[in-house]
Amino acid sequence: MGKISLQDKVLILLSWALVLMCSAAEQDYFLCPDPVTWHEARTLCQACFKELVTLTPQNIPKLTQNLTSDYWIGLRKNLSCTSNGSMSWSRWANGDPLIFQNWYPGSPRFKSSPKSYCCSCSCSCNSPAMTTLGKTSFTTFTNFTTSDVTNTTDMSSFTDMSSFTDITNQTATDFNLWNATTQNTPPTATPRMPVKEECVPSPTLTPLVPETDVNYIEDSCVAMLSFGAWVEKNCSELLPYICYDDLFLSQINVTNKTSESAFLTWLPGPGNISHYLLKVNGSLTKLPAENLTHDLVNLTAGTGYSVQVIPVKCDRRLNPQMVTFYTKPNKVGNLSVTNVTETSVFLTWNKPVGNHGFYLIEVQGGKKITSDTESKEVDSLIPGSLYTFTVHSVVNDTWSEGYNISTYTKPGRVLQLRVSDNTQNSLLLRWSPPEGNFTGFLVNVTYDNITESKVVNQTEMYVTRLPIGTQITLRVTAQTNGTLNGKEVTIVSYTAPGPVSGLNLVSSHSSLTATWTSTGGNSFIIKLYLDGQEVDTGNITTLMKCFVGLKTAANYTVIVSAFSGNLSSMPVTSSCFTKPLPPTNARAIDSNTNQITIQWDAPENVSTTAMYSVTINSSFWDINRSSTTNDIRYKFVGLKSGTRYDFEVQTMAGTEKSIAARVSNWTVAEIREIGLSMLCTSTEPLLCANSTIRDNVFEQLRSNFNNLLGDSVIWNLTKHKT
Structure with missing residues (x-):
């Protein structure tokens, strides 16, 4: 290679x-x-x-x-x-x-x-x-x-x-x-550059020896x-x-589960495992390293168990092998039939020993239903048929042994009796035909101790000319051959009520009373709103409701709906302000030559949206103007210097105003001095030179100024010595 x-x-x-x-x-x-x-x-x-x-x-x-x-x-x-x-x-x-x-x-x-060095020959070094x-x-x-x-x-x-x-x-x-x-x-x-095939010998050079690190x-x-x-x-x-x-990742295998025991097997941990810790629902047991199986006994039926097998290596617990399982629940006891109708059977039984999650009822024909209690009505059955019912206790998809019982259903009952299209004077009654044969249906309508009967062939009937807002009892019985009646099926409904009338609201500083009249309503829902938020609601049977602990000067909205059974009328709405309380502690907090700022304390428990009317008055300058604000202070501008102004503050509730809180204050005076000279003439010689005469004239002048100016403006009259 x-x-x-x-x-x-x-x-x-x-x-x-x-x-x-x-x-x-x-x-x-x-x-x-x-x-x-x-x-x-x-x-x-x-x-x-x-x-x-x-x-x-x-x-x-x-x-x-x-x-x-x-x-x-x-x-x-x-x-x-x-x-x-x-x-x-x-x-x-x-x-x-x-x-x-x-x-x-x-x-x-x-x-x-x-x-780097070359060989001692004349070849190219690459x-x-x-x-x-x-x-x-x-x-x-x-x-x-x-x-x-x-x-x-x-x-x-x-x-x-x-x-x-x-x-x-x-x-x-x-x-x-x-x-x-x-x-x-x-x-x-x-x-690489090509190397020549032959080297021409040349004088040998001393090799370079690398230095050792x-x-x-x-x-x-x-x-x-x-x-x-x-x-x-x-x-x-x-x-x-x-x-x-x-x-380390693995899982425990659980086999042979019964109501009292289970058998565990698991894989060995990696390396030198010293022992295993078996943890069952929080309880620890130490097992030898060679044990890879364990019998769990004395368990409780229908109970969930969480099991961990933890390998221990050098006193270090490795990742546990885990499994959860449920023991088999015990069989129910004393299954019995307590009531039978044309389309249903009511079953009861005793709770099994141990635990369980729910009950499973198997109905002949393959139908399965569940129950959380020790009883169950099995419905939608065929009248006059034989059924076998089997009840299991179940926990986490683990079934107990079944307990079964057989019985017949009663014949001849109509199904799915229902009412719809309720109005103030009519309703539509519908039902499904029963299993088996029938020739017609007998319908009984009862209201106000009056019963009306009618035989029909169809499975629905419009019931008309009923009183408004009234409880209606309807009974339907299947008939065979026009004379044999099955079991009567009953349903209760109501005609719709009319809306309330004459809704009247009367308020005080902290309460509001609503009264009304009604046609056909036997109960009422009344709701109280403030600023679009519901603050109180009540379900009452009287024609009056008093709301207390309300905010002052607040605009409340009342909505009343009449109810007849579960049917409601159109809602009726009305709004009203609570009476306003006056503000307190009105005071001037700032002033200069042309501005005065006043402030006051809001009434206790006042609405957050309350408005205030503020009025300024000066009789001297013939000024009287008003404004509104939602703040608790107000600044008046464009005023005359050195002038006394009177202020009023009132809490507003719609068009109604509270008693006024009053305060007066002066703008800062701009001092101006005006010199007055008096020319005195008299037929009496030396009269004007008399000091007493001079003082009297001066006091008359002061009285004239006081009558003219009073305390409406800041002024002072001073006599200079001559």
Whole structure:
């Protein structure tokens, strides 16, 4: 067989990788903190797990989340010390091929630095064709098992090991690493130059001897750093290690199930199992490792059991084998017939000992029905026929032994008696004919202690001229030969009621009383709405309803529907405001020369949509204007400075207003001084020079200003000394 090319090796190893990724089992990983040598770590992993961990681009990100130091992994330069011809770094400890690498810069170490020299002949020296592989992307885990992989992580920092050969005594030019640059090109090869067939001897040159790397380790082992990169280490170093184990998946087999026992069998756990733990509905039992079967006894009939068999390995509980099953329920007792009609039979029986889920009744002819109680009416039977009924107790599709009984049905009963098309004065009565022969039907209609009878040949009848909103009792009996009546079938219905009338609403600050009259309704549903939301409802038989604890100044809507049986009338609607309570504590909170802002406290339990009427008044300036707001403050603008304004605030309920809350306040005055001079003339000599006369004139002037201005504006009159 010819030598396999480097490119063929890469393709083969990539195929292996794809096969392994598609067929790998779910794995669990275990960080073992005790420092040991690499060989001891592998021995411990093989004893209590499966093997030292095999790293993949998928599990490295998850593993490094929990690492704080270097850990041994399942990679060693030479796994077999005797196979010197085998390829170094070619396989993991579990035998998987090494198809990628994640070395820390400077690793792995080579025995000598690469040197290039020619043979001592005058031939052309050509380097072998070099292959460059494009960038490869890998993915990380979303879970800590190999079965849940999503393609999200770029593994451009990993390099492929598929082209590695034995590097123990070779230089770096003997193999090619995966290119970790950003290029994404297919493998290309630089062609070799042809070599001459003969070499012409030339003077011999002294060969270049490679320098030996002092840090080279002949048979090194690999540890993973806390951030995921790999480094070579002496295999005798003491480090913690990472083991893995395949997730053990299996299932228990349950056979020979009875009402009191069952027989269990299961598959052996992997590796050195010390014992098994049998867990039955939470109760644990220890079983020897050689036991792969177990008898469950003293069970309860018709009961569900959850069973787990847990292999224990090195004091570690593996994934349990699990099964759930139900024991067979016991047979019912004392099956009997308590009532028989033309189309039905009523059965009763005693509850079986133990548990059960439901009952299954088999009817002669193949019909099956279920029941959750110890009784059942079997209907839709043929009148005058012999039937055999068999009752089983059932739990989770497990049947008990059957208990059967036989009986006859009564003849001559009509089926599916029903009423439809109810109006205020009529209804449509329908039924299906009974099994057997008949010549007609006797229909009895009873209302208000009045009974009307009629014989018809068809299976329906319009019943008319009925009172509005009244209970109607209808009875249909099949007749044979016009004289022999079968069993009477009865149905009760109602004529539709008329809508209520005269709906009247009377309110207070916190209550609302509705009254109405009705035609034919024997019950009423009344609903109270506020702002489109239902706040109260009642089913009553009286013609009045009082709602209390309501919000003040709120617009409530009342809807009343009359009922006759299950038939309702058209609803009648009316709306009304509750009485408004006045606001309190009206006050001015801000003012300047042309604005005043007032604020007040809302009434207790007021509607959230309540509106307020605010009024401003100035008799001096003849100003009186009003506005509305749903806030509890209001700003008046465009006012006169230094003026007293009177304010009123009222809660509004529709067109009705509450008592006003009042407050007064002045705008800030803009001070202006006006000088007045008085000219005094008198026939009496020196009268104007008298100080008393002057004071009297001044007080008369003050009185005139006070009569004119009062406290409507801010003013002050001062007499200057002369």
